[in-house]
Amino acid sequence: MHTNTLLVASIQESTGKTAVTLALGRLAQERGLDVGYMKPKGTRLQSNVGKTLDEDPMLARELLDLDCEMHQMEPIVYSPTFVDGAIRGQEDPEELGALIEEYFEQLAANCGLMLVEGGGSWTTGGIVDLTDVDIASRLDADVLLVADYENPGDLDDVVAAAEAFGDRLVGVLFNGVNDAAFDDLEQQGVPFLEGRGIPVLGVVPRERDLAGVTVEDLAAELGADVAVDGDSGAYVERFLVGAMGGDAALRYFRRTKNAAVITGGDRAEIITAALEAPGVNAIILTGGHRPSPAVLGKAEQKGVPVLLVTGDTLSVVDRAETVVNTGRARDEETITRMSELLYDHADVDALLGPEESGADAADAAEDSADPEDTGDSDSPTDADEA
Structure with missing residues (x-):
C-alpha cells in the first residue's frame, strides 16, 4: 500500500497543533482512508504511574481508534531528564533516528495516510539532530506548518520555518486568529507569504471554546x-x-x-x-x-x-x-469542532487529496480488490495525491 505522510509542525507551543492533527485524521477517515498517527518526540508530559507519557498520542489512539502501542507512537520521551542526558552525550542521535524510522514503518504498514505530530515547536529536538525538519526528511513527509498570528512581526518566524522545510512544505495554516488581526492577515500577510512562494492553506478564526x-x-x-x-x-x-x-x-x-x-x-x-x-x-x-x-x-x-x-x-x-x-485538544468535542473549522476555513483537499464521489470510491474499491489488476501496487490513488 502506498502511504502518504504528513508531518504537522508548529512555529511554537500552544498553536492548536494536536487539535489540527487529529481533526485531519478524522476528516481523512471520513474519506475512507486508513489513518495512522505518531508523535516521535513526546513533549506534552505528565506523570503516569511512574512513567512519563505524552497525553497527545493517548488521545489520538482513542479518538482515531488505533490499534498500536504507546512505545511505537512515542519512541522518544523528550523530558528534562532526556535533554540533560543528551547534552552529556548519553544519547546517540543516529540510534534515535533509526528507532523512529523502525516504529514508523510498523505503524504505516497498513495506512493510506500517516499523520506525524511535531514537537512543541519545529526546532525541538535539535540537540539530537531530530528537529521536525530532520524528521520530515527521515520519514519522507510532506509538512503542514501551524502558526498563530497577532501582528506582521509574527511572519518572521513563518518565513524562517518555511525556508528550513523547503520543498517539503505543503503550506501554512494560521490557527486561532483573533478578529482584530484576521483582516490584516488575509489582506496583507497572506499575499505577502504567497508572493514569497509560501502557500497559505487556511486562516482559522479564534473560537472561545477552543481558546481557554x-x-x-x-x-x-x-x-x-x-x-x-x-x-x-x-x-x-x-x-x-x-x-x-x-x-x-x-x-x-x-x-x-x-x-x-x-x-x-x-x-x-x-x-x-x-x-x-x-x-x-x-x-x-x-x-x-x-x-x-x-x-x-x-x-x-x-x-x-x-x-x-x-x-x-x-x-x-x-x-x-x-x-x-495545553487544554485545547483534550476531548472528542474539541476535535469535532476543529474538523468543522478546517472544513470551512482550510484547503483540506490540498492536504488529504480531493474527496471522491460515491461512485468513484466504489470503483476504486473494486479496482483494488481485482486480482487481475497488474498495475503497480505502489502507484498512488486519487486520494493519495496531495
Missing part, C-alpha cells in the same frame, strides 16, 4: 479548594498578577476580558478591585491565606469564583498558564 478552559476545569487541574462557586462555566484565557495598589489594579484589570486574577489571599484590596472588573472571570488566591468572610461574601454576590491554591504566586501562574495552553 472553564473555571471548573482550571480548579480541577490546579487541585484548588473552591471557596466561592460562582460561574464555574466561565472561560479563562489569560492571567493577571495582582501586585500593585487597589486603584492601579482596577485600571489594569478593566483592560482585559476572560481573565483570572492571581494574587495572595491576604491582598484584600486587590481582590476587591478584581471583583469590580467585568472581564475577570475568576480569582485565584495563593499562599494559603483565606480572605475575610466579607470579601468572600462580595464574590458570592458578584458570582465570581474564588479558588484557593497552595504555593507562591509565580509558581501558580506557571501551573495555570500550562493548563490553559
